[in-house]
Amino acid sequence: MAKDVVILGSTGSIGTQTLEVLSSLENSGQESFNVLGLGCGTNVELLASQVKKFHPKVVSVKSNKEREILSRKISREVEIGTGREGLDRLASLGQADKVINALVGFVGLEPTLKAIGNADEILLANKESLVVGGSLVDEKLQGCKTSVIPVDSEHNAIFQALQAGEKEEVEELIITASGGPFLSTPLEAIPEAGPEEALDHPNWDMGSRITCDSASMVNKGLEVIEAHWLFGLPYEQIDTVVHPQSVVHSLVQYRDGSMVAELGEPDMKVPIQYALTYPKRLKNDYERTNLVNLARLEFKDLDPERYPAFEIVVQAGKDGGDRPTAVNGADEALIDLFLDKKIKFGDIARGLKQVLKNLNPTENPTLENLKQTDKWARKKVNQLVNEGKLGGR
Amino acid sequence: MAKDVVILGSTGSIGTQTLEVLSSLENSGQESFNVLGLGCGTNVELLASQVKKFHPKVVSVKSNKEREILSRKISREVEIGTGREGLDRLASLGQADKVINALVGFVGLEPTLKAIGNADEILLANKESLVVGGSLVDEKLQGCKTSVIPVDSEHNAIFQALQAGEKEEVEELIITASGGPFLSTPLEAIPEAGPEEALDHPNWDMGSRITCDSASMVNKGLEVIEAHWLFGLPYEQIDTVVHPQSVVHSLVQYRDGSMVAELGEPDMKVPIQYALTYPKRLKNDYERTNLVNLARLEFKDLDPERYPAFEIVVQAGKDGGDRPTAVNGADEALIDLFLDKKIKFGDIARGLKQVLKNLNPTENPTLENLKQTDKWARKKVNQLVNEGKLGGR
Numbered sequence: 001m002a003k004d005v006v007i008l009g010s011t012g013s014i015g016t017q018t019l020e021v022l023s024s025l026e027n028s029g030q031e032s033f034n035v036l037g038l039g040c041g042t043n044v045e046l047l048a049s050q051v052k053k054f055h056p057k058v059v060s061v062k063s064n065k066e067r068e069i070l071s072r073k074i075s076r077e078v079e080i081g082t083g084r085e086g087l088d089r090l091a092s093l094g095q096a097d098k099v100i101n102a103l104v105g106f107v108g109l110e111p112t113l114k115a116i117g118n119a120d121e122i123l124l125a126n127k128e129s130l131v132v133g134g135s136l137v138d139e140k141l142q143g144c145k146t147s148v149i150p151v152d153s154e155h156n157a158i159f160q161a162l163q164a165g166e167k168e169e170v171e172e173l174i175i176t177a178s179g180g181p182f183l184s185t186p187l188e189a190i191p192e193a194g195p196e197e198a199l200d201h202p203n204w205d206m207g208s209r210i211t212c213d214s215a216s217m218v219n220k221g222l223e224v225i226e227a228h229w230l231f232g233l234p235y236e237q238i239d240t241v242v243h244p245q246s247v248v249h250s251l252v253q254y255r256d257g258s259m260v261a262e263l264g265e266p267d268m269k270v271p272i273q274y275a276l277t278y279p280k281r282l283k284n285d286y287e288r289t290n291l292v293n294l295a296r297l298e299f300k301d302l303d304p305e306r307y308p309a310f311e312i313v314v315q316a317g318k319d320g321g322d323r324p325t326a327v328n329g330a331d332e333a334l335i336d337l338f339l340d341k342k343i344k345f346g347d348i349a350r351g352l353k354q355v356l357k358n359l360n361p362t363e364n365p366t367l368e369n370l371k372q373t374d375k376w377a378r379k380k381v382n383q384l385v386n387e388g389k390l391g392g393r
Numbered sequence: 394m395a396k397d398v399v400i401l402g403s404t405g406s407i408g409t410q411t412l413e414v415l416s417s418l419e420n421s422g423q424e425s426f427n428v429l430g431l432g433c434g435t436n437v438e439l440l441a442s443q444v445k446k447f448h449p450k451v452v453s454v455k456s457n458k459e460r461e462i463l464s465r466k467i468s469r470e471v472e473i474g475t476g477r478e479g480l481d482r483l484a485s486l487g488q489a490d491k492v493i494n495a496l497v498g499f500v501g502l503e504p505t506l507k508a509i510g511n512a513d514e515i516l517l518a519n520k521e522s523l524v525v526g527g528s529l530v531d532e533k534l535q536g537c538k539t540s541v542i543p544v545d546s547e548h549n550a551i552f553q554a555l556q557a558g559e560k561e562e563v564e565e566l567i568i569t570a571s572g573g574p575f576l577s578t579p580l581e582a583i584p585e586a587g588p589e590e591a592l593d594h595p596n597w598d599m600g601s602r603i604t605c606d607s608a609s610m611v612n613k614g615l616e617v618i619e620a621h622w623l624f625g626l627p628y629e630q631i632d633t634v635v636h637p638q639s640v641v642h643s644l645v646q647y648r649d650g651s652m653v654a655e656l657g658e659p660d661m662k663v664p665i666q667y668a669l670t671y672p673k674r675l676k677n678d679y680e681r682t683n684l685v686n687l688a689r690l691e692f693k694d695l696d697p698e699r700y701p702a703f704e705i706v707v708q709a710g711k712d713g714g715d716r717p718t719a720v721n722g723a724d725e726a727l728i729d730l731f732l733d734k735k736i737k738f739g740d741i742a743r744g745l746k747q748v749l750k751n752l753n754p755t756e757n758p759t760l761e762n763l764k765q766t767d768k769w770a771r772k773k774v775n776q777l778v779n780e781g782k783l784g785g786r
Binding site: 161241243251254255258259262267271294296298299 | 556559655
């Protein structure tokens, strides 16, 4: 039986790789998929070619402008939605076995909430759904048949390692971090760094926000929050270790002394495929890790001086409420300014701290509260820059 | 409900550690065990104290001599058997939930065969049961409720990693080898080495035969054969990699590109406990691996020049019949001679080769055939030495 899938963010890095994996599994005759829906932002050109190849019934683009361009390129029978409504419609088609949420940022939360109860499985690559809306997602999942499968390589590794035990048997989750491009940079040079340095990630080829976040370890802080909600474990049981080779994707320390890890190449197609076919493992010919070819595997403590943003983000997670939303919104705005060279790398951690300091926190936020906090944080970042309290050379 | 257990080889390294684990689980209130039977060889002193502590109904010792000494030390209500019959009786008590076979050498095969159908689970630390009698054990297990759980750290690690997938999803099992004491010894010095050098194992504290076998990698060859029978996979799907730190206990490469590994301290109590409580993982306070404290993890190809015995053993496994029995019997005899300084380290591989060359192989051996081959191989080794074809300085 073909699996009905919907892909949100189909033209992004995870989205396009998901379609590659899906085609490859179909071509090998091991599985078949029926692509019900595809959603993207502004990359109409690519979406049009995806529509021609995968024949979805419903698609969604950012706004009417993209809708008009797209409608001239594809069959009239395809329903084209726009904006948030378009994504929500895709997430709640109701007949999807799997909704792959590969959206980037806050915008991913609402579709995740919509998919709960409508889809059998949510394949989650949008970490903000849990970082920002963890409590809302968690609440909605209670007593619901929908399950969440992480696509992110670290969480997918933990999800795999958890197949070898039960949640209550976990002593600690250990999330690995590559250390990013600034692992060996002299400490004093990091705050002055610009986008060229921050975007030079040693192991993974990813989008630019996630690469910057990997340099600042904001990413890793967000992953700790994500793991907290995803696996239902307290922060005390979630540790992070720097592992420059990115071969061990993450580990689970069980209470009996055994540690179970998932290892492999830095290739997102592997966790994407596992999430798509779980609990089955189907054959592919993606590159295998040859242990002998690795020079060595190293593990280091995460140095808070080198990565000051990490602790700020994790603390926001621990303190809860709408603080992670403020951090996340602020970080997105800070990265934009950083990529535009309006602020320096060191301003990212400084900006997060200042935004949190200025936040009037809400302890049990509604979706509406979160949206407001997200907007407020972005605005606050720009305000801080305009007022000369951040950036400036 | 208390689990009824029988421990064969209770005074050896694995046996005593099994009793430690069992006591520790009972003391923590997590599990209770009822020790039905204990079997050992000649260490009557230790057995007597085990009897006083664990109150088995039946025990077994090597011969009447040990029986007489033991009978003066323990309650008359304990049934004392001797020799092979004594072990067989323990293995087939019929009411055991778990028979732990921690015997060393060929002598472990028959109790394993007896336990099949009589016990729910065989916790197998006796690798010879499968190395020598793989086909007999496999045949007897068919359509039988008894399952085999490996205690050996490598196979236990693979058993754990296999919880994250299905057998048909396995691409390759990767058994790690420490490389033993001769990992960095100049090649020309190895054949001349004596027991002092060979017994100096860097990571694991084990019995002397297993430590010598770990220096020659005969051990690793036997483990490959064991894995073949245990996990039902062809030799082409079983690889070995030298990993000097012994932190990664072994790995499973799945066909979807994910590699799952079990890691931890070189502490046999961890796999023993997992085997005892499987599928549960109970809490203990054995030492945990701190990844950051490890200098690094390395993996190397197994160098056939350094470890010539490895390939001889694996080839005997591939060729099948009674060849592994000949290799195993010859190896036990060779180790005895080596520990007695009658032969040098290089004579072990040479001896194995000569014994195999002299063997008139039986392709589908019965238990009786195997016993004969085992005896023949030991005799052949001594004959080779006496004839000056092996050893001699």
